[in-house]
Every structure is written in C-alpha cells, then in structure tokens.
Amino acid sequence: MSVIFTNGEERDVPAYMLEYLIREKKIVAFLRSDGWVQIGKDPIRKAQLPLIRPGDRWSDFMFKRDGH
Template structure:
C-alpha cells in the first residue's frame, strides 16, 4: 500500500494513504505532502482535486 508523507497546518508530520490525502487536501487540513519529485505545497503547487459539480463547461473526458 502506498503511504504519503504529509505536514498538517500545525506542523505535525504524518503518513496517510492516497484516499485520506485527497480528503485532507479538499478539507484544507494540510500544508504540504511529498511526491516522488519532492514536496507539494497545497494552494501553491498544482494538485488534483475532484471536479466541482457546478462546473459550467463541457465534459471533456467523455469519449464519443
């Protein structure tokens, strides 16, 4: 199982699974997490998030 190092807002370090990481990013509970390339700063570096349900544009992932 993949474990991702993270740093919470209060400076505490931890390790979580990818699913928990997604929740922590969405809830803005962490400052950074580590990828293979190095540390990713939430709110500064690009991170994947769930598509907002109110997205007004076309669904570009749909294949005809």
C-alpha cells in the same frame, strides 16, 4: 503518503485520504515522487469525473470530446 498537517506535524497517511485532507484544509503539504507540494502554492491535479447524463452510455461518452 507523507503529509504535513497545519500544526507542522509530518505523518504518513493512506493515499485515499489525501483529497479529503486537502479539501478540509487539514494539511499544508504532501510528498509526491518528485518532491513536496505546498497546498495553495503548487499546482495540484484534481480528480475529474466525466460528465455523463441520464440516458448516456459509457461507449457514447468515450467518443465525445467536449462533453456535449
């Protein structure tokens, strides 16, 4: 995946590093299939983990719509 670091250098990095690089503010942009995404300007989809509480079963979670 192509990214642009804060120093202006463009490089390819493994896709799994993207979230880390964004979180640590090490890149200013990355390339998606539909074009460049500028960090802080363009919307970025964030990974969201489901809220599962102790004692919950995965099958129970699948039928909950609001996470309660």
